[in-house]
Amino acid sequence: MSASPRPRSSTPSSVAPKRPFGLEDEQHVPAVSSPLNPDFANARTRKAPVREQREKKESLKKREAKGTDGPRTGTPDAQSHGKKLKKPGPGPTTLSPIRYKLAAPKSTDFDPPRAPIFTPTHIRAQRQFYEGSEHVYNRKGFRYIHCIADPAFPSSQYHRSSETEPYGPRFNFEDASSHMLFDIDGKAITTEKGFRMARANVGAREGRWYWECKILSGVRPLNQDQNTELTPDEGGHVRLGWARREASLDTPVGFDAYSYGLRDVSGQRVHMSRPTDFAPNNASFCEGDVIGLEINLPSLSLHRKIVEGVYNKAVDVSDDLDLSPLTETPDIIRDRVPIRYKAHLYFEQFEYHSVKELEELMNPVPIISTVTGSIATAPPPPSPNHPLVPLRTLPFSSIKVYKNGNLVGTPFTDLLAFLPPASKPLNQVGARDGLDDGMLGYFPAVSVFRGGCAEVNFGPDFWFPPSDLPAGKKTCSSPSFTADEDVDMLSTEPAPPPPQPPPQPSKTKSSSSRKNSDNNRDKDKQKEVRIPVEQVHRPMRALGQRYNEQIAEDVVYDMIDEVDFWAQDGGDSSTVELRVGGKRPITLDPGAEEVLVTVGNGVGLRSSRTGEIQELVQEEE
Numbered sequence: 275m276s277a278s279p280r281p282r283s284s285t286p287s288s289v290a291p292k293r294p295f296g297l298e299d300e301q302h303v304p305a306v307s308s309p310l311n312p313d314f315a316n317a318r319t320r321k322a323p324v325r326e327q328r329e330k331k332e333s334l335k336k337r338e339a340k341g342t343d344g345p346r347t348g349t350p351d352a353q354s355h356g357k358k359l360k361k362p363g364p365g366p367t368t369l370s371p372i373r374y375k376l377a378a379p380k381s382t383d384f385d386p387p388r389a390p391i392f393t394p395t396h397i398r399a400q401r402q403f404y405e406g407s408e409h410v411y412n413r414k415g416f417r418y419i420h421c422i423a424d425p426a427f428p429s430s431q432y433h434r435s436s437e438t439e440p441y442g443p444r445f446n447f448e449d450a451s452s453h454m455l456f457d458i459d460g461k462a463i464t465t466e467k468g469f470r471m472a473r474a475n476v477g478a479r480e481g482r483w484y485w486e487c488k489i490l491s492g493v494r495p496l497n498q499d500q501n502t503e504l505t506p507d508e509g510g511h512v513r514l515g516w517a518r519r520e521a522s523l524d525t526p527v528g529f530d531a532y533s534y535g536l537r538d539v540s541g542q543r544v545h546m547s548r549p550t551d552f553a554p555n556n557a558s559f560c561e562g563d564v565i566g567l568e569i570n571l572p573s574l575s576l577h578r579k580i581v582e583g584v585y586n587k588a589v590d591v592s593d594d595l596d597l598s599p600l601t602e603t604p605d606i607i608r609d610r611v612p613i614r615y616k617a618h619l620y621f622e623q624f625e626y627h628s629v630k631e632l633e634e635l636m637n638p639v640p641i642i643s644t645v646t647g648s649i650a651t652a653p654p655p656p657s658p659n660h661p662l663v664p665l666r667t668l669p670f671s672s673i674k675v676y677k678n679g680n681l682v683g684t685p686f687t688d689l690l691a692f693l694p695p696a697s698k699p700l701n702q703v704g705a706r707d708g709l710d711d712g713m714l715g716y717f718p719a720v721s722v723f724r725g726g727c728a729e730v731n732f733g734p735d736f737w738f739p740p741s742d743l744p745a746g747k748k749t750c751s752s753p754s755f756t757a758d759e760d761v762d763m764l765s766t767e768p769a770p771p772p773p774q775p776p777p778q779p780s781k782t783k784s785s786s787s788r789k790n791s792d793n794n795r796d797k798d799k800q801k802e803v804r805i806p807v808e809q810v811h812r813p814m815r816a817l818g819q820r821y822n823e824q825i826a827e828d829v830v831y832d833m834i835d836e837v838d839f840w841a842q843d844g845g846d847s848s849t850v851e852l853r854v855g856g857k858r859p860i861t862l863d864p865g866a867e868e869v870l871v872t873v874g875n876g877v878g879l880r881s882s883r884t885g886e887i888q889e890l891v892q893e894e895e
Contacts, residue, residue: 369709370838372609379432383423383619389439390447395455398464399490399727403455410615412449413523415700417625419448421612427832429839433612434832435621443732443821446475449717451523462490462729464510469526469723473517476732476821477717480577484568485718485817486736487514491727493538495560509561510726512538516569516673517719518692520628526721531632533719534673534686536565538726541677543685546636552685559677564737566676568814569716571689572668574603580658580666581693587658593670606712606831609704623711627700631664632690656690666691679738692716712831718817733816740814 392404410418422436438447444460450472455464463472474485491509515527515535528535528544535544538560541553559565571577572593579585610623635656642648656665667688675682690696692714699705720728731737 369605369607370842371607371835372704373839373842374431374611376431376612379423382617383614384425385422387420387422387436387438387618392456392458396464396466398725401457401462401490401727403457403462403464405455406447408616409618410448410620411452411523412625415625415627415702417449417519417623418615418620419610419623421619421621423619427836429843430832430836431612433619433621435828437825443474443476443818445472445720445730449473449475449523454722457729461731462727463720463722464491464725464727465722466724469511469513469524469721471517471521471523471525471527471719471721473519473521473523474718474730474732474817476817476824477713477715478516478569478571478817478820479715480571480574482568482570482812482814483817483820484566484736484740484814485733486564486566486731486738487512487718487720488564488729488731488737489538489559489561489727490729491561491725493558493560495562511723512559512726512728513544513721513723514565514728515544515567515719516716518626518697518716519714520626520697521719526723527719530628531636531690532628534689535719535721536675536685541682545686553675553682557677564678566679566736566738566740567718568674568676568740570670570672570674570812571716572670574693576670577668577691577693578604580668581663581691581696583659583663585658587669590669604710606834607706607709608711608831608835609706609709624699624702624705626697626714629664629698631662635665656688658688664690664696666696676738676740679741681741689716712827732818732821734818736816742814 390406390409392406394402395405396403412418420436420438421433423432424434425432427434440458440460445456445463447456447460450456450463451465451470453465453467453470454472455466456462489512492512494509513527513535515533517527517533517535519532521527521530521532526535526544527533528537528549529547531546533545536542536559537544537549539558540551540556541559542549542556543552544550576585576590576593579590608621608623610621613620613622638652654660656667658667658669660666668691669688671687671689672684673686673689674684694708694710694714697714698707718730718732720730722728
């Protein structure tokens, strides 16, 4: 017999069921009314406070659809939550280069930089050409400059700029296409590939400069026997001109808006890949011809007015190259970091890159009007006051061409501006816009095609000096001329006569005659001021002379960066000593203690101020 189920008791459980926490529990109000609680009725009728309704705001997509998307005001102020906003600290008053924490220098970093390793490959035009290796090329948005470790620059992390052999103006081994072949002096190039370009290691920023290029192998001269103009392209092709740093090295000169070039065929000018005739009789540049190129650039002060948008054609009627030494100029900022590549030490920095405005200028896209459906008006052509900075041009600028010492013509005028913000680096982390590193400008550039061969001459010993050399000056063909002397190439165009003072009016003249004489004097002043820049006594110089100036500027910029970094460190005279290998330590300041720290295969340094080891040079991957 199974047991009957136990009846469920009506006694409440020992654990009371949960009740919702209401106002009665909070105020200890009994659930059953009692005469002892006179406020019971009022307590029962008291209601909980009503929660305020939040204002419903439209979503971001709805505001964008309505076109009323403005600054977002729905985010509450941080001060309403009791948080205090941090006041931004005072920013730097002047710009400075970016500093990096780097690895320690090796003992070999203090040796002079070495030239690339040259391997002989081809013989063309009775000249041996070499293929360079063991060095880097300027590409992928970066630029490389040789540097060296120097104990005299502790705040700059012991690095400064340097040059490699062969010294002097020549082609830049790093600023050339990887398929380019050089001679041992770095002044002649050739290639077996398609069009490849090489730029010189010296450029023009302002003034009047001249250089020459001899075509060693290219278009053959006229064949009188067969009465044909040109023989087959057995010698390749050569193009030459001036190019900015943004110009691609795997294209011919004149391919884009960053270079101005000349074709050997028919002597045509090329800009943005559009060849046009300009030479008389369309004479070609053949083997053996010496092509001289002269560039005229306005002063940097006028250049800055153009890129800053303050140029006024009615006021800036002349180009002032002779500025006062007290003229304030913008800072030269070089954001660069020393890196090691094989046996070389380089400064790596962001390279200036092509901008959208000039790409659209080269390949214009028709704009269709949304109202009429027709093609809209074309944008204005480049000019000094163009609304877009990259499309602003330089007044008083031009490029002249000489052939075997004779002036051929002026194929280009009003060159495009190159100072920032007309030139910008590639948009990537660490790159800063609007900075001039001191090496922006127009560089001599030569491109060769399938066996084309050319040699450059930056002077002063030119093959065919321009015909406008003044009489009595020493020329390069003079036997007593040496390469160390400067070539003073001055314009032979007659200088404008000095303005004559207007005749003083006599006391017997009437007031109307005095007014006429004043008007004539004002007109004479205007004619005197508006003299074209070509007629001003403006010297032309060999571009090779610019090389020494460029080196001097680089030395000054290195010292300025060193002083700037030293001031950022507090200007403390704490001494730092550096010992390389087993040599005697190099004292950077008097009274310093000898500190030797070994880091891997290199050397280290320790500051008496912080006692902290800092890494100075990146290791090769």
